Amino acid sequence: MFDLALTDEQDQLVAAYQGLFERECDPEVVRQAEEDGGFSAALWARIGELGGVDMALPETAGGAGAQLLDVALVAELVGRYLAPVPLVEAVAATRLLASLGTDAASALLADVLASGAPVTLTPRKAVGDELRWVPAGRVAEVVVARQGDRVIAVSGDQPVAPSNLGALPVADRRVGADALTLAEGPAAVAAFEDAVLEWRGLTGATLVGAGLRSVEIGVAYTTERHAFGVPIASFQTIAHRLADSRTALDGAQLLSRKAAWAADANEPRWRALSQMAFVMADESAEKAVDEVLHFHGGYGFTLEYDIQLYFRRIKAWALQVGDRAKELERVADYIWGPPPGRAVA
């Protein structure tokens, strides 16, 4: 029956990652990573030691057999600490490799797990031999992508990584002649699209964590900052907007956790819920950080304050998924099916 409590194992998992990020991912680490292309190799190594990438793989595929819900809990922490590591990308990509089940995919999965190098997947199909704006594409040794009705693995090319709003390690990649076909046909494409949907849901969990942390920063700042002789949080326009942000983000967190739970339980609604979870998290996190930045007055606009890190990262994470309006339409597609004559947006 309905129960929102974490299990002891989940409590331990959360405590382990929270401890790691507290120690090794303070805002100075985040700022330094912005200079280093949006990635911290040291933190990635620590994540590997904790078994971050393979935790949600079946034990038969070399994983710890954890659930997607467990990953969502960790993803919330990635967002909360703005951790510069492509964890959600790697989890979604390796789970895909495990679910494809072909020899090529299994062999690649074994290689990836052995090397510990970042692996990613991309929601955008190859156009010709180009893969544009690949999440974590700057640092991933292997990119799992879709080209027509083939699921392919790209590696060994030279990433082209533009400077960007959130200092994300996003990059263009190129499908070389040596790209590996992992699987093909409708079942392979469906598995690929489901993996991308898992990634969208996990990105939602990341946004939830970043949004909730933004609200906490807002609470601390507006309680400390005085104007007209009182803390500015005692003005209802500030207190009530913070309350609305927190409420929406609590809702987004519940939805994100339910979506992951539904995917684990193979509930038919998991696709609709995952898509909703992304949209709800995107909208509520952006609104929250936008207001909290504003409540900082001019200080929020300076690089010295952490809130600008959250402001830029939240929008960038969402843009990396795509156009918000299209993402909302996709919710309709998953609930009621796409309109006649087209596939899911």
Next chain:
Amino acid sequence: MDFTLGPEAEALRKEVREFAAERLSDEIYDRMVETGTYYDADFARAMGQRGWIAAGWPEAEGGSGRTWTEQNVLGDEMGRVEAPIDAVGTTMLIAATLRMFGTPEQKETIMKPAVKGEVVIALGYSEPGSGSDAAAARTRAVRDGDEWVINGEKMFTTLAQVADYVFLLTRTNPDAKKHRGLTTFLVPTTSPGFSISAVRTMGGERTNITTYEDVRVPDSLRVGDVDGGWGVAAAALELEHGGSYGGGIETSLEVALAHAAQPDEDGHRLIDDPSVRARLARAAMEAEVSSLLGLRAGWMQATGQRPLAEGSMAKVYSSEAFSRACSDLLDIFGPEALRRTRGMGEHSVGQIEHNYRHSQVTRIYAGTSEIHRSIIAEGGMGLPRTRRSE
């Protein structure tokens, strides 16, 4: 984590649907719309017989020992069909308050029949000059031997026209600090000097002004201590907070979907239009969030975690989402949505039009959105008080 409500709750859902379908008729909905009285004595008694009014209480106390998820389903299903149970809701709030503060006699003669659907209680907090600031009540009660003499006026005493009692917040000590001079009573609506004047609303429901002119109430109908009324009223108010309007969004969405899926003469369907799909999707998403916030508050309550801010979050989010959804869903139909029909229990676009009007009051009663935001900010987030107090 588990997001299912359990097999017992799903079984009860089926039972409630059958119960409602059997008893709700066009006649009942017509009468509700005509009179604005969202109450039906037979329906309430039938619920009481099943132990569905105080569903969470043990059978020995007139309940049916239902789990919190079963209670949630019960409320949800009754809400979806707009069952005539508003008075059951107000009555139950006070029955639960009496369970905490009532005398043995009050429990026997008022609480027990109340949970069987045989006694109706209306809420008398608001006054012409005070609403959100309920503790500013000025209605006076003055002791006279074993009786109290009450004078004053209450606003929004909804359902007083069918009530046996009004649960009245009065000022008994004007010299004490605002919250310390209040006492609560159960005032029989048959009392000499008690009068009702109807007030009709934009949403359709009728409310009232109730007037108290030298109304004499025996001390045995005082609830709680003399000058201790704020503690009683605050507990009753907290019972009222929480709840979710997700079911109202879902009902409106179902109606909109059914009509948007009908092809027009050229074969076009509204549901194939991207902007229509976006609005339907938003309503579905916000209904899901509303329901989850409500379930979280219920789960916390059931597991001994006091959901003060969380209940407020469910209430403020879901009522505001309800208004948003009704507005968006009406827009889909353009001028067709102007048409006003009975609305209630109708499965027509007119039902969304009705909900659009009705949803406005869901952001006001049981604590305005502003009061709830302050509870979230202060009680849940540790922000300083934003309301001045004398």
